[in-house]
Amino acid sequence: MSKCTKRKLRGRLWTTTKGIPMHLIVDGKPIDIEADPEMPLLWALRDLAGKTGPKFGCGIAACGACTVHMDGTPVRSCILPLREVQGEITTIEGISTDGKLHPVQQAWLEEQVAQCGYCQAGQIMSAVALLDEIDNPSDEDIDNAMGGNLCRCGTYPRIRAAIKKAAALKTAGI
């Protein structure tokens, strides 16, 4: 990277010009970066890979806004150091296929879930992970899966409704 980018994480600066070469697969595409191995994945995604869908919220895995998948498992990218990244990364920008929204995204639209929207990328990624394992989740399943994704606008009832709608859409093959 020729451009020197600095971002602050709770007092730490990440300088992208002092990195080592790394190879990531993000949303199905190979990406070569140079970065400090201690840099959290979120910084690499947003500043180096141009994936600004995942959001910075708390920086300590306490809000879920930064959630992405690593080989299908949801992870909080704000505290996952690059040296521990093993596997393919999927962001909110990589879950639609051939221009068609993922059933969770479609349900989110139909239920008009978002208010400010800041946390929704993380919410959707956790919901996708839930539906990958449980086809028809109960209220309890949803509460268990989504407890780590906070929404200060309080859209939780619509999130629950959208997950149930997404389950129905997915089952119907829509």
Place this chain on the structure above:
Amino acid sequence: MRAFIVIATSAIMVFAMATWVLAQETQTPATVDAAAGLPEWEKIYAVFSHPRCANCHVEDDHPRWSGAHYGKTRFHAFNVQRGIDGSGLGNPGLRCMTCHFETNSAVLHGPPGAENWHLAPAEMVWFGKSSGEICAQIKDPARNGGRTLAEVAEHVRSDKLVGWGWSPGPGREPAPGSAEETYQAIEKWAAAGAPCP
């Protein structure tokens, strides 16, 4: 043919019983030296009952949080639970390894980390249990993962997640002593007949 099956079955049962008895004998030597063993057990109990260990050795589905920043001990936030499959790895959509990676977060209140982060099986409960109860559990192969005491000692010395208890990251009090010291204490306690208080 039927007689052969009966004889063979009996032989297998006798062999299995002998193996079980032998296994029990390896857990507890014939002689018990309480004077030598109990001080070693106290060192072990200090580790097993410490929050860095006991907070994830719970009987229910909720890992605990505790420490200077938390006031009293509380449930892990975010509705984190053992997991509907009983695996101890969390629930679909919110696995332990969603936040707990292989190393500690360097940030205060960031998630601690070690390989294979998970809750201990419910039968290995230490949280809220007395010294005598934990002592009985750790000697019971049905509740200690099928281990001999030598295997328990080795597990304590070599397992990466157990070892995390002595290097828990910023802002957390480590378990007393070290993995090696606890290994030595278990060996001495076992050699003394593994007495319980």
